[in-house]
Amino acid sequence: MDLPPMPGKVDPAPLTAVLDGRWAELKRAVREQLTGxxxxxxxxxxxxxxxxxxxxxxxxxxxxxxxxxxxxxxxxxxxxxxxxxxxxxxxxxxxxxxxxxxxxxxxxxxxxxxxxxxxxxxxxxxxxxxxxxxxxxxxxxxxxxxxxxxxxxxxxxxxxxxxxxxxxxxxxxxxxxxxxxxxxxxxxxxxxxxxxxxxxxxxxxxxxxxxxxxxxxxxxxxxxxxxxxxxxxxxxxxxxxxxxxxxxxxxxxxxxxxxxxxxxxxxxxxxxxxRRFFTMLGTLIRGRVSVAGSACSATMRALALAVRYGERRRQFRRPGEDEEVVILDYLAHQRTLLPALATTYAVHFAQEELVGTLHEIQSADEVDERRQRELEARAAGLKAVATWHATATIQAAREACGGAGYLAENLLPALKADTDVFTTFEGDNTVLLQLVAKGLLTSYQQDFQDLGMLATARFVAEQFVGAVIERTAARQVIERLVDAGSTRDDEDALFDRGWQLRLFEDRESHVLDTLARRLRPAADGDAFAVFNNAQDHVLRAGRVHVDRVVLEAFVAAIERCDDPDATALLDRLCDLYVLSTIEADRAWFLEHGRLSSTRAKAVVAAVNALCQELRPHAETLVDAFAIPEQFLDAPLLHSA
CATH class of the missing domain: 2.40.110.10 (Butyryl-CoA Dehydrogenase, subunit A, domain 2)
Known part of the structure; x- marks a missing residue:
């Protein structure tokens, strides 16, 4: 498949500006103070x-x-x-x-x-x-x-x-x-x-x-x-x-x-x-939001170390050549780090949106209970996804640095050990993805009895995963892209943003609809047993919702970028986030007829192609995190 041409060398500064977002000035000041x-x-x-x-x-x-x-x-x-x-x-x-x-x-x-x-x-x-x-x-x-x-x-x-x-x-x-x-x-x-x-x-x-x-x-x-x-x-x-x-x-x-x-x-x-109890806990949500953001920062640090090491470390020679190959030139190494890098960007952009919402709600004179509930659900889901991603990515980064990554002096072991607890403090991740559904079974049984099937699915979507979305400017962009999305069944459609968004929305809608059907007997019988028997479904519903939210945040961030080269790079990175996510869940898309076997194979080929296209920009993408250099001063980067 032919991908659109990529820019040559990209300045990391515009990428940093997009990553820093609303609090860019504050972040610059903090970096300076940390460096000093x-x-x-x-x-x-x-x-x-x-x-x-x-x-x-x-x-x-x-x-x-x-x-x-x-x-x-x-x-x-x-x-x-x-x-x-x-x-x-x-x-x-x-x-x-x-x-x-x-x-x-x-x-x-x-x-x-x-x-x-x-x-x-x-x-x-x-x-x-x-x-x-x-x-x-x-x-x-x-x-x-x-x-x-x-x-x-x-x-x-x-x-x-x-x-x-x-x-x-x-x-x-x-x-x-x-x-x-x-x-x-x-x-x-x-x-x-x-x-x-x-x-x-x-x-x-x-x-x-x-x-x-x-x-x-x-x-x-x-x-x-x-x-x-x-x-x-x-x-x-x-x-x-x-x-x-x-x-x-x-x-x-x-x-x-x-x-x-x-x-x-x-x-x-x-x-x-x-209600008083949940209101009290809701006011304390700042800690959960901070854990998700801190997990992102630790993940960025691990990836910066691993990508820089991958640009320096050499192993094995091409036939007929004397110099060994830089390990980041190997597709397997690219697949270890670059999809994780794309997901880190995506989760970070979703975290930026979450913090903005938190700021608005907690700075208001009066609490909007509906928005507060949505914030709590969004924070729970994003915390779970961000911390699980941190655990997996830091491990992958450690392995990508081989024996050097196992030495304490090279920082990765401490990152691995220190972030491990993030998946269970400020809320156990598995529990976080079930909280709202459990509340549905205990507090809204009457709603299940009265609502029709389609309305029930919509009710679950709104109450369970906080899927009510206001028509912001960013949301209007999403809707425009979805409406204009390709309906073709060829490989090039994989890179159509509207098709991607519609696929994520469709997966979420289907999972929520079938979850609503599965939970409906709770209104007439043993609510605990019904919920307990559907926990696999509940967890999937939470996860696919967060995937959609994260993708939409990434798309909105690209819209905010005003540098053409940086925009093109982010656009391709977003493709990698989408297609690597689809690849990881290919079984579901195939089982439910959302992808043909031919297109599923094309997704794998597209991930390979994207990794190879993004490989020359890998160090630029981690440099854009603007991590103070003192926190990346590891011997493995001097000896590779």
Whole structure:
């Protein structure tokens, strides 16, 4: 097949501009500040040395404006939610322990105080949190409950005689576990517990609980443990917390969504306990969004190392030639790295859109509940896909660097170890792709009974995967391309953007339609059993939805590019994302008659052709990530 001609050498700067997007100026400033600071790699350090180094670096960060970006300007913050997320994503170009510890301190701990607390908490705590005068923890997960936050066992029982809450760990399985900042540095924790007042449980709420005295000893009634050696992130002091009748003042309750009067009367602006719980969790979505972005940054770093190595490392000779072949010239090596590179661009563009939506929603005076639900669903799906992609791609990058990639000095082993937990923290990925469907079965059974089959499919599409899309300018471009898409059945149609978009939309629509049919018996029978038996289908529905969202984000990013050569390169890279995704799911497309066997074979040939066409631009594509060079200073790039 004949592909359109590609430009010669492409300047990476216009690509960087598209990648940096809305917060380009902020990202340039962060890069300059990172370059001017010595955030050295923790190679060869033991756990205590690594923790001490990360705390020192955290204190250095506290002298910059970054930690303040996401906080209320009334208390010294920058009022830039999206900018805050972007700044911390860029920390993931370096030691991920620093990024995680910063995220715990300013994103989770500080974010909970800001978003769940009220003025009395903001006035007292936000500045010390921003300045790092008060180090804190986010104590949600328990040994026995991680994903099922609604059924945490820690209790906070109000005592009207003393105007205090009594925080208690009723059993070993209720011990708070994996808590960042707990084992060594934290002085206070936001503790999520079942609020009980007047003998009545009011669901999970958050409380500010001191965990250490000024001299570093545990506070009375608080037991602190160290999680011990982990697979990675040794610079983060993950620990355990247990409470034995620890008393805190009534004002320790973060009371934006629920309050307790002196006499024990409970009040809330949200009447339903269930709705209140999900509203509270929804406000804390910033952490999940940040994990997806940080996974993208770590993936970019791994690919930059592997592609540069592939441009330098030589193995085997062509017949009749003396010089060995650069390994990136081999198609097998291209197939290892270039489709992953295309997907990384695609996921990054979807992440940029997600952060923009987060910024708009959390900067608004009032919460739009519909948009908030869509944001939560989109964040869940993208976090799952981004972190699974990071795990697979960093492994592929390690293998692409051979034995050199296994040496700690070459950075890839730490990236592999440190990102492994991303697939299970801030929400287990498998659970994230099921959350909304599970909510459908428990909360919307009546809708299933009343809706017809087509309407049911549409209902699932909107509620399950957040597929409601406003008619933005970008969406209008998508619709125009789909309407103009080719209906031909030849190989050249594979590169028609409208055909590609329509194929992804059709796959999503079909999967959702058949899922709706499969779930419909839940309205009349054992909802759990119906859902449990359809989990494979549920996971596929979530995944194909995200694939479509990611493709549309890529198309919108190409539209924003104003450099012709960069646009042409991005356009070809988008083709590789689409066709490698189709190739990976060829079985479905063949089984459901969306591709003929001839066209399925053509997809494989097209991926090969695209890899070979993009190979001369591979280093340009990773240079466009604009990762500070200090984070790519690996010996394998000097010795290959």
């Amino acid at each position: 600071r010595h955030f050295r790699e923790p190679i060869g350090l033991d756990v205590e040395e690594h923790r001490a180094l990360v705390l020192d670096q955290l204190r250095e960060l506290a002298t910059t404006d970054w930690p303040r970006l996401g906080f209320d300007p009334a208390h010294g913050g920058g009022g830039d939610v999206g900018g805050s997320v972007m700044a911390f994503e860029m920390l993931a170009f370096g030691d991920l322990s620093l990024m995680v510890k910063a995220g715990v301190q300013w994103g989770l701990f500080g974010g909970a105080v800001q978003l769940l607390g009220t003025e009395r908490h903001h006035e007292r705590y936000l500045r010390p949190i921003m300045d790092l005068d008060l180090l804190g923890c986010f104590a949600m997960t328990e040994t026995g409950h991680g994903s099922d936050v609604q059924h945490l066992r820690t209790t906070a029982t109000y005592d009207p005689a003393t105007l205090e809450f009594v925080i208690d760990t009723p059993e070993t399985s209720a011990t708070k576990n994996y808590i960042g900042n707990a084992a060594r540095d934290g002085r206070m924790a936001v503790v999520f517990a079942q609020l009980v007042t007047g003998g009545e449980g009011r669901g999970v709420h958050a409380f500010l609980v001191p965990i250490r005295e000024a001299d570093g000893r545990p506070s009375p009634g608080v037991s602190i443990g160290d999680c011990g050696p982990k697979a990675g992130l040794d610079g983060v002091d993950n620990g355990t917390l247990a409470f034995r009748r620890v008393r805190v003042a009534r004002e320790a309750l973060l009371n934006r969504y629920g309050d307790v009067a002196e006499d024990g009367t409970y009040s809330s602006p949200i009447e339903s306990d269930g």
